[in-house]
Amino acid sequence: xxxxxxxFGVLIVLLACDVTAGQYVPLVPKHWSxxxxxxxxxxxxxxxxxxxxxxxxxxxxxxRCGTSDITPEQCESVNCCFDGRQCYYGKAVTVQxxxxxxxxxxxxxxxxxxxxxxxxxxxxxxxDPSCSPAGVTSAFAIFQFPVTACGTTVSDEADFVVYENHxxxxxxxxxxxxxxxxxxxxxxxxxxxKYSATAVExxxxxxxxxxxxxxxxxxxxxxxxxxxxNGQCHTKGCxxxxxxxxxxxxxxxxxxxxxxxxxxxxxxxxxxxEDPNIILTLEHCWATSSSSPHSLPQWDLLTNGCPYPDDHYxxxxxxxxxxSGLRFPMHHKRFIMKMFAFVEPKIFSPQTDSVKYLVNFYLxxxxxxxxxxxxxxxxxxxxxxxxxxxxxxxxxxSSGKVILTS
Numbered sequence: 001x002x003x004x005x006x007x008f009g010v011l012i013v014l015l016a017c018d019v020t021a022g023q024y025v026p027l028v029p030k031h032w033s034x035x036x037x038x039x040x041x042x043x044x045x046x047x048x049x050x051x052x053x054x055x056x057x058x059x060x061x062x063x064r065c066g067t068s069d070i071t072p073e074q075c076e077s078v079n080c081c082f083d084g085r086q087c088y089y090g091k092a093v094t095v096q097x098x099x100x101x102x103x104x105x106x107x108x109x110x111x112x113x114x115x116x117x118x119x120x121x122x123x124x125x126x127x128d129p130s131c132s133p134a135g136v137t138s139a140f141a142i143f144q145f146p147v148t149a150c151g152t153t154v155s156d157e158a159d160f161v162v163y164e165n166h167x168x169x170x171x172x173x174x175x176x177x178x179x180x181x182x183x184x185x186x187x188x189x190x191x192x193x194k195y196s197a198t199a200v201e202x203x204x205x206x207x208x209x210x211x212x213x214x215x216x217x218x219x220x221x222x223x224x225x226x227x228x229x230n231g232q233c234h235t236k237g238c239x240x241x242x243x244x245x246x247x248x249x250x251x252x253x254x255x256x257x258x259x260x261x262x263x264x265x266x267x268x269x270x271x272x273x274e275d276p277n278i279i280l281t282l283e284h285c286w287a288t289s290s291s292s293p294h295s296l297p298q299w300d301l302l303t304n305g306c307p308y309p310d311d312h313y314x315x316x317x318x319x320x321x322x323x324s325g326l327r328f329p330m331h332h333k334r335f336i337m338k339m340f341a342f343v344e345p346k347i348f349s350p351q352t353d354s355v356k357y358l359v360n361f362y363l364x365x366x367x368x369x370x371x372x373x374x375x376x377x378x379x380x381x382x383x384x385x386x387x388x389x390x391x392x393x394x395x396x397x398s399s400g401k402v403i404l405t406s
Contacts (some may be wrong), residue, residue: 054090054108055081061139062088063106089140097147097193103165105143105191112185113259120170121187125151143167147193160194167191173348174312179288179297180343183261183313186350223272224280228256229265241265241318245334258339261313270331279330281305285315287355289342297342302335306376313338317376 065080065087075087079094089106096104109115118141123131131150135142147163148154155162171184230253231246233239244265249256258264270280285302288295300308307314318334326332341350 054092055083057081057088057091057139061137062086063135063137063140063142065089065094065106093189095189095191097195101147101195103143103145103147103152103163103191103193105167105189107141107143107167107187107189109139112187114183114185114261116169116185116187118169121167122170123150123165123167125165157194160196162192162194164190164192171350173343174310176299176308176310179299180345180348181297181299181340182343182350183338183340185260186341222270224268225271226266226268229267230256231265241336244336245318260339260341262339264337264339266335266337268333270328273331274328276328276330278328280333282333282335285335287337287340289351289355291356297345299340299342301337307335313340 062083066075066078068086070087072082072087075082078087078096079090079092080087081090082088089108091108091110093108093111094104094106098104107116107118107121109118118136118139121133121141123143123145126149128150131143131145133141134144146152150165152163152165155164167189169185169187171182171186174181174183227248229244229247230249231243233243244263245267248267266285268280268282270278282302282305284300284304287299287301289297300311301315302308302317307317316336318336320326320329320332320334322329324332340355342355343350
């Protein structure tokens with residue numbers, strides 16, 4: 001390592017966070033002693049999300065950054081946090097380049113949402129056991145390895161020697177008959193150390209959004225709308241799912257952004273009718289990334305009016321009755337699903353497309369007060385005493401565009 005004895009590093013971090021159904025598993029801590037770190041400066045990049053205090057780390061989860069005698073100024077210069085007693089790594093991705101030519105990469109489970117399963121993070125170009133994490137805890141994965149090892153690529157750039165490597169997390173994929181999805185956060189990190197007589201800076205790149213797809217609309221004498229709730233609890237004892245349906249996104253609010261597994265509150269309702277004998281029944285609800293209801297991939301949310309059984313995060317059907325305060329409760333149907341991303345069918349790579357929700361529905365005209373309500377499972381057909389008429393027009397409605405964020 002004499003080659004690096006008098007060299008400083010320039011660090012460039014390219015962080016891509018994509019957004020299936022996996023649960024966080026606590027890890028067994030390994031012993032790891034932090035090396036002395038060269039002071040590093042990060043370029044200031046405007047944050048696309050609201051401010052997040054990366055230093056709010058539970059005491060038992062803190063991992064020491066730098067040597068025991070590091071000063072607060074030195075701690076900040078290596079992108080770590082100082083609590084008055086010790087320097088520690090924050091809830092972020094911290095990439096450091098040491099003076100003797102070592103990568104130090106510390107990844108917090110809270111880097112993106114839902115939290116990453118830190119046990120699944122690996123360097124992509126190396127199967128060498130020595131390239132495994134130097135330490136893992138319930139909250140962090142720590143990698144330390146020479147810049148010349150573990151699949152690192154080397155190149156020349158002006159007056160710099162550039163060392164580059166990358167890592168990623170794995171994720172669980174749910175495979176359905178007409179498409180595949182994931183609800184796990186997918187973490188990818190491309191990082192570089194550029195050695196010269198300069199400081200260290202970091203760069204984060206954003207992925208540009210795709211244009212909004214066209215809406216799907218149905219025509220007919222009856223108007224039915226699919227809308228997404230955005231109400232929030234502001235008082236103690238408030239029921240979240242009740243509050244969510246107290247207000248809704250307007251057409252001009254779309255596209256809206258959601259993170260993985262965030263609840264999506266869906267309501268389908270009949271517009272402009274005051275006949276209490278009309279009952280809205282949902283037959284098939286699904287999601288697709290295209291404006292065409294027949295495009296693939298698709299993911300079922302409700303089948304025959306009931307939650308799709310092969311989804312690990314099953315859709316929740318919300319009962320709507322007189323207690324809802326609605327004038328015609330039978331004109332409304334509500335359900336809650338968890339946000340997901342579609343997955344490429346062959347390589348199982350999460351897509352960055354938006355998701356749209358579509359519903360096929362039936363309208364029943366009730367002529368008996370004893371008509372039963374659908375129960376799941378199994379789906380009970382309407383009794384013979386109720387005459388049923390199905391509208392052939394306007395049986396498909398869709399939501400606006402919902403996009404992913406992390």
